[in-house]
Amino acid sequence: MKAANRHQGARDLLRNKYLYLLAVPAVLFSIVFSYLPLVGMAVAFQDFNPIKGIFDSPWVGFDNFRFFFRGHDWIVITAHTVMFNLMFIVTGTIVSLALAIMLTELGKSAAVRTMQSVMILPNFISWPIIGLFSVTFFSADTGVVNQLLSALDMQPINFYTDAGVWPPIFVVLNLWKTAGFGAIVYMAAIVGIDTELYEAARIDGASRFQSIFRITLPLLKGIISMLFLLSLGNIFGGNLDMIYSLIGDNSFLFPTTDTIDTYVFRSLRTFGSLGMTQAIALYQSVVGFIIVIAANKFASKLDKDSALF
Amino acid sequence: MQNSVRDKWMTVLFYVAVAVFSVACLYPFLLVLASSITDESTLLRDGYRLLPEMLSLAAYKAIFTTATIPRAYAVTVFVTVAGTLLSLIVTSMAAYALSGRRLYFAPHLSMFFYFTMLFSGGIVSSYILTTKYLHLQNTLWVYILPALLSPWNLFLMRNFFNDIPKELFESAKLEGAGESRILASIVLPLSLPALATIGLFYALGYWSAWTPAMLYVDNPNLYSLQYIIMQIIRNVDMAQNIAVSGTRSVSAVAPAYTVRLATAIVTVGPIIFLYPFLQRYFVGGLKVGAIKG
Numbered sequence: 001m002k003a004a005n006r007h008q009g010a011r012d013l014l015r016n017k018y019l020y021l022l023a024v025p026a027v028l029f030s031i032v033f034s035y036l037p038l039v040g041m042a043v044a045f046q047d048f049n050p051i052k053g054i055f056d057s058p059w060v061g062f063d064n065f066r067f068f069f070r071g072h073d074w075i076v077i078t079a080h081t082v083m084f085n086l087m088f089i090v091t092g093t094i095v096s097l098a099l100a101i102m103l104t105e106l107g108k109s110a111a112v113r114t115m116q117s118v119m120i121l122p123n124f125i126s127w128p129i130i131g132l133f134s135v136t137f138f139s140a141d142t143g144v145v146n147q148l149l150s151a152l153d154m155q156p157i158n159f160y161t162d163a164g165v166w167p168p169i170f171v172v173l174n175l176w177k178t179a180g181f182g183a184i185v186y187m188a189a190i191v192g193i194d195t196e197l198y199e200a201a202r203i204d205g206a207s208r209f210q211s212i213f214r215i216t217l218p219l220l221k222g223i224i225s226m227l228f229l230l231s232l233g234n235i236f237g238g239n240l241d242m243i244y245s246l247i248g249d250n251s252f253l254f255p256t257t258d259t260i261d262t263y264v265f266r267s268l269r270t271f272g273s274l275g276m277t278q279a280i281a282l283y284q285s286v287v288g289f290i291i292v293i294a295a296n297k298f299a300s301k302l303d304k305d306s307a308l309f
Numbered sequence: 310m311q312n313s314v315r316d317k318w319m320t321v322l323f324y325v326a327v328a329v330f331s332v333a334c335l336y337p338f339l340l341v342l343a344s345s346i347t348d349e350s351t352l353l354r355d356g357y358r359l360l361p362e363m364l365s366l367a368a369y370k371a372i373f374t375t376a377t378i379p380r381a382y383a384v385t386v387f388v389t390v391a392g393t394l395l396s397l398i399v400t401s402m403a404a405y406a407l408s409g410r411r412l413y414f415a416p417h418l419s420m421f422f423y424f425t426m427l428f429s430g431g432i433v434s435s436y437i438l439t440t441k442y443l444h445l446q447n448t449l450w451v452y453i454l455p456a457l458l459s460p461w462n463l464f465l466m467r468n469f470f471n472d473i474p475k476e477l478f479e480s481a482k483l484e485g486a487g488e489s490r491i492l493a494s495i496v497l498p499l500s501l502p503a504l505a506t507i508g509l510f511y512a513l514g515y516w517s518a519w520t521p522a523m524l525y526v527d528n529p530n531l532y533s534l535q536y537i538i539m540q541i542i543r544n545v546d547m548a549q550n551i552a553v554s555g556t557r558s559v560s561a562v563a564p565a566y567t568v569r570l571a572t573a574i575v576t577v578g579p580i581i582f583l584y585p586f587l588q589r590y591f592v593g594g595l596k597v598g599a600i601k602g
Contacts, residue, residue, distance in 0.1 A: 133573065
């Protein structure tokens with residue numbers, strides 16, 4: 001049986017060689033830019049010397065990891081990373097879903113469509129631009145927020161030295177940027193629901209409110225859990241773009257905002273040791289990988305349709 | 310009866326909520342736009358306002374009379390156009406090969422691509438690879454090559470191609486058309502929504518990139534727009550330089566703050582003009598469950 005399979009594979013390669021050839025550029029790309037860097041993970045176990053390169057740098061075993069895990073930086077940045085991502089996923093899901101339901105309930109008038117277009121606009125704005133926009137809101141004296149506060153006779157906030165205010169700002173800005181676009185995905189799913197279900201419910205005397213909770217939400221369960229899983233897989237990464245754009249290398253704000261990504265990015269530009277930086281990145285990759293696999297296993301147990309693979 | 314009254318109130322409530330959210334989405338744009346055409350000293354005195362007292366285009370004049378921004382614009386436009394085209398070509402070729410479950414090794418190839426989404430060698434590896442072995446630093450390629458293929462977009466496009474009736478290309482094949490002919494003359498013309506959506510995703514990626522410039526580019530002639538923005542946020546001196554060298558008269562206040570905002574406006578400009586045209590494709594273009602074949 002096995003031999004037959006192998007035979008079949010070889011024959012398929014030959015018969016569809018032109019089709020396989022079409023995939024070659026993408027495969028080459030992945031090998032060079034995604035699989036070759038896996039070799040570079042070896043740097044985590046080296047006292048890496050850029051001149052000697054990967055093949056001639058001295059090996060140091062787990063020293064880089066020992067150094068990183070001895071301090072408590074890793075606990076802080078891991079906690080921040082996971083916390084931010086969880087907050088983004090939960091608030092993002094709720095707000096996108098709510099927007100999607102409200103937009104579909106409101107129908108397709110010109111006003112609604114205009115509002116929908118406006119909502120997805122922020123998704124197309126890069127984080128550096130949002131960083132620049134945010135200066136107009138948060139700068140100490142001319143910023144919109146502080147002007148509003150002083151008009152209300154309240155104490156101004158020094159946003160760029162006060163670390164405590166940033167986590168909520170991240171959540172709000174993340175919603176601002178992504179929630180409207182996120183709603184589109186849910187809207188596409190709601191459109192797919194059989195309208196006869198709603199008709200039947202209406203005839204039975206259900207209010208629209210009841211149809212939302214009894215029909216729409218239960219039927220969206222699959223897609224919600226799938227998108228949840230997709231984002232869960234990224235719970236150990238991401239957000240460099242956002243946090244670096246908003247905060248930069250402002251060390252006043254690190255106590256509440258530093259994540260694995262920003263820590264690695266900063267180390268890469270300032271630390272001497274690439275080996276140590278790579279050790280942190282490897283820790284991130286491995287734990288992230290375990291989480292996404294576990295999340296998927298869990299999902300396929302709950303519901304076969306919502307698992308990814 | 311009671312239900313219909315409650316339903317009406319619900320509609321009102323929904324309207325208000327949606328309206329509030331969309332105003333919140335729009336307000337920062339309008340504020341920055343208004344502030345960017347405000348006279349510098351008025352801005353410093355009154356702060357940022359939607360309806361400024363005194364208007365001035367000095368910031369835009371300054372931007373376009375110095376070389377920094379136009380040069381970064383040229384770099385970014387080139388990278389975005391060339392990168393998006395190359396990405397679409399590579400992506401659609403692979404997506405076509407994987408579509409329709411025709412290949413014996415298609416599942417293996419899918420897994421091969423999918424794995425790169427799950428596990429990455431990390432930024433340090435990429436850094437070493439790019440600088441020491443590929444020598445891409447200080448070239449425009451460093452913006453394009455590392456971002457050439459997104460597996461996510463590949464799967465999105467494959468799912469699109471899956472929905473094209475097989476008979477269409479089976480018959481072309483019988484008439485002797487090669488695979489690449491079928492892709493170019495049958496599949497791609499039928500997939501404009503997918504190309505528009507995925508092309509926009511790629512274009513946005515290239516347009517928004519700043520890390521390549523930060524890590525790999527020392528030559529100011531090759532800076533991208535977003536990297537300039539990044540510098541301008543942190544460093545008022547840079548905006549000041551553009552403002553001073555771009556303002557001819559000595560008496561006027563150099564429009565340093567408004568130059569920052571005007572730079573933001575010219576950077577978002579093209580996207581704002583582009584996305585309403587592509588928007589209608591999104592709902593069809595975004596298929597969830599992209600990875601499942």
